Amino acid sequence: MSESLAIQMLSIQKIYPDGTVALKGVNFDLRRGEIHGLLGENGAGKSTLTKILSGLLRPTEGKIFIRGKLKNFRNPSDALRSGIGMVHQHFALVPTFSALENILLGQEGSSNLSRLQMSKARARVEEMMRAGGFSVPLDARTESLAVGVQQRVEIIKMLYRSVDVLILDEPTAVLTPVEVHDFFKTLRTLRDAGKSIILITHKLKEILDVTDRVTVLRQGQNAGQIATPEATPEILARMMIGHDVLPSIEKKPTQIGSAIMQVSHLRVKDNLGLHSIEDLSFAVHAGEILGIAGVEGNGQTELVEAITGLRPVEHGEISINEKNIAGQNPRQLYQQGLAHVPEDRRRLGMILEFSLSENSILGVHREKRFHGWLGKILWGKVGSHTWDLIKKFSIVASDVKAPAKSLSGGNQQKLVCAREFDKQPSLVVAAQPTRGLDISATQYIRDQLVHLRDEGKAVLLVSADLEEIFQLSDRIAVMYEGKFMGVAKPEELDRERIGLMMGGVSALAAPVGEAAR
Amino acid sequence: MQECTVNFVGFLSLLWNSAPDLLRLALIAMVPITLTSVGEVFSEKSGIVNIGLEGILLISAFTSLWAAEVTSSPWIGLLAGLGTGALIGWIHGLIAIPLKGDQVISGIGINLFALGFVAFGIMAVWKSAGYHQAPPAARVPALQTPLGDLSPLIPATILIAILTWFLLNKTVLGLRVKAVGENPEATDVAGISVERTRFFAVIYGASLAGLGGAYLSIDWLSTITKELSAGRGFIALANVVFSGLNPLLALLGGFLFGVFDTLALWIDTVSELKPCLPFAFHNFVKMLPYIATLAVVAVAIGHARFPKQSGQPYRRE
Ligand SMILES: Nc1ncnc2c1ncn2[C@@H]1O[C@H](COP(=O)(O)OP(=O)(O)O)[C@@H](O)[C@H]1O
Ligand SMILES: [Mg+2]
Numbered sequence: 001m002s003e004s005l006a007i008q009m010l011s012i013q014k015i016y017p018d019g020t021v022a023l024k025g026v027n028f029d030l031r032r033g034e035i036h037g038l039l040g041e042n043g044a045g046k047s048t049l050t051k052i053l054s055g056l057l058r059p060t061e062g063k064i065f066i067r068g069k070l071k072n073f074r075n076p077s078d079a080l081r082s083g084i085g086m087v088h089q090h091f092a093l094v095p096t097f098s099a100l101e102n103i104l105l106g107q108e109g110s111s112n113l114s115r116l117q118m119s120k121a122r123a124r125v126e127e128m129m130r131a132g133g134f135s136v137p138l139d140a141r142t143e144s145l146a147v148g149v150q151q152r153v154e155i156i157k158m159l160y161r162s163v164d165v166l167i168l169d170e171p172t173a174v175l176t177p178v179e180v181h182d183f184f185k186t187l188r189t190l191r192d193a194g195k196s197i198i199l200i201t202h203k204l205k206e207i208l209d210v211t212d213r214v215t216v217l218r219q220g221q222n223a224g225q226i227a228t229p230e231a232t233p234e235i236l237a238r239m240m241i242g243h244d245v246l247p248s249i250e251k252k253p254t255q256i257g258s259a260i261m262q263v264s265h266l267r268v269k270d271n272l273g274l275h276s277i278e279d280l281s282f283a284v285h286a287g288e289i290l291g292i293a294g295v296e297g298n299g300q301t302e303l304v305e306a307i308t309g310l311r312p313v314e315h316g317e318i319s320i321n322e323k324n325i326a327g328q329n330p331r332q333l334y335q336q337g338l339a340h341v342p343e344d345r346r347r348l349g350m351i352l353e354f355s356l357s358e359n360s361i362l363g364v365h366r367e368k369r370f371h372g373w374l375g376k377i378l379w380g381k382v383g384s385h386t387w388d389l390i391k392k393f394s395i396v397a398s399d400v401k402a403p404a405k406s407l408s409g410g411n412q413q414k415l416v417c418a419r420e421f422d423k424q425p426s427l428v429v430a431a432q433p434t435r436g437l438d439i440s441a442t443q444y445i446r447d448q449l450v451h452l453r454d455e456g457k458a459v460l461l462v463s464a465d466l467e468e469i470f471q472l473s474d475r476i477a478v479m480y481e482g483k484f485m486g487v488a489k490p491e492e493l494d495r496e497r498i499g500l501m502m503g504g505v506s507a508l509a510a511p512v513g514e515a516a517r
Numbered sequence: 518m519q520e521c522t523v524n525f526v527g528f529l530s531l532l533w534n535s536a537p538d539l540l541r542l543a544l545i546a547m548v549p550i551t552l553t554s555v556g557e558v559f560s561e562k563s564g565i566v567n568i569g570l571e572g573i574l575l576i577s578a579f580t581s582l583w584a585a586e587v588t589s590s591p592w593i594g595l596l597a598g599l600g601t602g603a604l605i606g607w608i609h610g611l612i613a614i615p616l617k618g619d620q621v622i623s624g625i626g627i628n629l630f631a632l633g634f635v636a637f638g639i640m641a642v643w644k645s646a647g648y649h650q651a652p653p654a655a656r657v658p659a660l661q662t663p664l665g666d667l668s669p670l671i672p673a674t675i676l677i678a679i680l681t682w683f684l685l686n687k688t689v690l691g692l693r694v695k696a697v698g699e700n701p702e703a704t705d706v707a708g709i710s711v712e713r714t715r716f717f718a719v720i721y722g723a724s725l726a727g728l729g730g731a732y733l734s735i736d737w738l739s740t741i742t743k744e745l746s747a748g749r750g751f752i753a754l755a756n757v758v759f760s761g762l763n764p765l766l767a768l769l770g771g772f773l774f775g776v777f778d779t780l781a782l783w784i785d786t787v788s789e790l791k792p793c794l795p796f797a798f799h800n801f802v803k804m805l806p807y808i809a810t811l812a813v814v815a816v817a818i819g820h821a822r823f824p825k826q827s828g829q830p831y832r833r834e
Contacts, residue, residue, distance in 0.1 A: 054706075056705070056706065056833060057833065075705065075708070075710070076705055076706045076707070076708050077708030077709070077710075080708045081708075086706070088702075088706065091703075092700065092702050092703035092705075092706040092707070093700065093703055094695070094696045094699045094700045094703050094704075095699060095700065095825070096695075096699050097692075097695075097696065097699070101692060102703070104692070105692060105693070105696050105703070105704065105707045105709070106693075106704070106707030106708045106709045107707075108689040108692060108693075109689050111689070112688070112689050112690040112693070113684075113688055113689070113690060114688065114689050115687055115688055115689075116687060116688060116689060116691075116692060157707075161708075
């Protein structure tokens with residue numbers, strides 16, 4: 001094993017206890033003093049691979065060499081002792097502790113019974129922050145800090161443990177473009193100080209901006225490795241997706257009709273009781289897809305829940321076909337012509353233990369056509385209805401009596417879509433409809449959404465995937481802190497403008513474009 | 518039949534005159550509830566809830582009396598109580614931590630087991646149905662104090678509560694225990710063993726309950742019956758809620774519950790009161806600790822902040 005490599009991972013295989021094969025023999029290596037990008041779509045196995053490297057998961061098979069020595073980590077402290085630390089996608093911070101306590105946790109002193117020596121630790125952390133050129137408030141409760149700050153706490157925590165390999169799992173997902181810029185500066189400083197960094201992302205631009213080399217994963221396998229100077233967005237996209245570019249979707253120009261849904265002066269609270277949507281007004285018209293883009297957590301989830309009857313409306317109106325529907329329950333909404341493809345399909349879209357048949361009539365199970373005498377459900381009829389949906393949406397399934405959890409993620413989502421689109425809705429609300437799906441299912445569902453729009457339905461698409469937003473939307477709204485930063489046609493926007501708006505900077509000439517109406 | 522000569526003012530003055538006596542009784546009654554709750558506070562901070570405290574009190578009361586009697590040493594009896602608590606805590610930990618079982622069910626199991634085990638044990642060891650008196654050699658000797666004879670376990674209990682507070686808030690161990698209760702994943706990632714920390718906390722907590730059980734049988738009540746614990750394990754759980762997981766407040770709460778627990782005893786000792794109280798009232802006073810428990814839980818539970826992962830097993834994958 002070469003000793004110039006900080007890390008070498010050979011034929012790593014991981015099968016989760018539930019049988020999911022997340023990694024199918026992946027190789028990975030990290031040089032000393034480099035920023036190494038780990039690129040791949042959602043579900044490619046990036047988190048799994050790095051969790052194995054950081055000792056949180058054990059590989060089903062495979063070998064890990066650290067500076068040429070074979071290692072077998074049983075837990076994260078083993079990895080930390082070898083100088084490997086990871087900042088997780090979901091932060092590993094204790095919300096009720098101060099930042100300093102979090103940084104200190106696990107490094108407090110020689111013995112369990114020794115007294116906490118906060119002042120010594122504080123001096124060291126402050127020294128480190130000065131050297132690294134960043135700072136966090138050390139005494140505030142961690143849960144009161146902004147996510148960007150929490151992330152810095154995480155990084156300081158690792159540096160405090162004197163790691164020389166720092167793994168960062170999708171660190172930029174929670175940052176605004178301005179914060180990302182500073183964050184990358186920090187990474188370069190760290191690299192120049194001799195640390196090796198693994199940066200996980202699915203954003204091509206970040207890879208090209210800051211890394212020295214890239215490893216690309218696709219569906220649990222190596223899809224390529226390249227030195228960043230030799231890479232172009234096209235090469236990376238090809239490795240990541242397997243096609244050159246996504247086949248573009250045929251979109252006929254449609255005649256945009258009357259407003260199907262009208263939202264006016266909407267105010268909604270989030271789970272903490274704070275206003276997450278404040279005085280929001282917009283309309284979705286027949287024959288259009290209105291795409292809502294934005295960094296997640298800016299009120300999109302609450303908006304969808306308010307529209308679909310899952311969250312109370314504090315103030316304002318939501319109307320479908322000119323009837324105010326605020327306060328109605330999901331069944332009443334369905335009768336008003338609403339179909340909902342929820343963000344969390346495994347929790348809200350289906351009952352995983354139920355069969356395909358049962359799932360295919362969830363919510364429409366009261367319809368007369370499924371009932372016999374005294375309301376008995378006619379499972380034969382339901383079964384053939386399910387088969388119809390399976391055929392129409394090319395769902396891969398062998399038996400309508402099989403539990404929904406036996407389907408792959410893509411086919412589960414297709415089943416949810418099939419059920420919802422079959423409701424003959426006039427308004428479809430689709431939240432993150434292709435998140436975590438494979439290419440073909442993604443493509444299929446996007447086609448279906450465009451098809452609905454071509455049929456003259458109104459579609460509200462909420463997605464964190466800009467590709468998807470640009471590909472499908474007739475109008476794009478960018479949501480930031482519960483408000484629209486602007487509404488515009490895709491032609492009027494580019495990524496940079498959207499990026500600015502997602503970060504809370506108004507980037508349209510007129511704050512609300514001509515397309516806003 | 519005597520005439521009742523005590524009016525309300527008279528009652529208050531009686532109460533005032535016997536304040537030192539009441540204080541002594543409350544201190545005596547405080548011990549098992551406080552030890553048990555302080556231990557449970559520690560355990561719950563780590564995310565392990567043990568509702569089997571009642572069972573631990575009872576089983577330890579039995580084992581400690583047995584050990585003290587066999588060895589004629591109350592000190593060995595106390596150790597046996599501690600050890601019994603530790604053992605049961607370890608079993609509860611085994612179910613809750615590596616086996617990821619339901620902590621409530623395990624706790625109920627401990628309580629049910631205790632009922633049968635102690636009833637059977639008394640029979641098997643002493644051939645008597647449900648009752649055995651501790652011989653003098655097995656009893657913890659008292660300390661002479663200005664308040665009268667008091668058990669050495671009373672100052673010990675106060676020290677243990679303060680020590681536990683110190684452990685939780687001023688030591689490395691405490692930081693770790695709190696961390697595994699709030700976010701075990703973070704603790705794991707920080708290189709601290711979630712399993713070991715939680716095991717330590719649950720065993721620490723159950724051992725204190727075990728000591729409380731020993732105090733019941735070889736110190737305060739000097740006897741073992743199959744109802745000896747009389748709900749004190751459950752009262753301790755209420756006291757844990759009252760304390761908001763602060764050992765010092767658990768000490769205060771333990772004392773207050775001790776006052777209630779002791780009132781019925783006190784009323785019996787005041788002969789002037791005998792004719793004044795209808796029989797039903799006497800029983801009502803006996804209910805006081807339990808009513809206080811309910812009231813405290815009803816009021817405090819809304820405000821208590823438990824660790825985020827309270828009662829939840831930790832899984833990595
Ligand atoms: N705890 C788990 N149990 C079962 N399957 C999992 C678990 N975590 C991730 N997976 C699956 O493993 C695959 C890879 O996931 P992950 O490593 O999180 O991908 P990425 O980080 O690249 O998005 C996905 O199919 C995902 O659904
Ligand atoms: Mg991931």
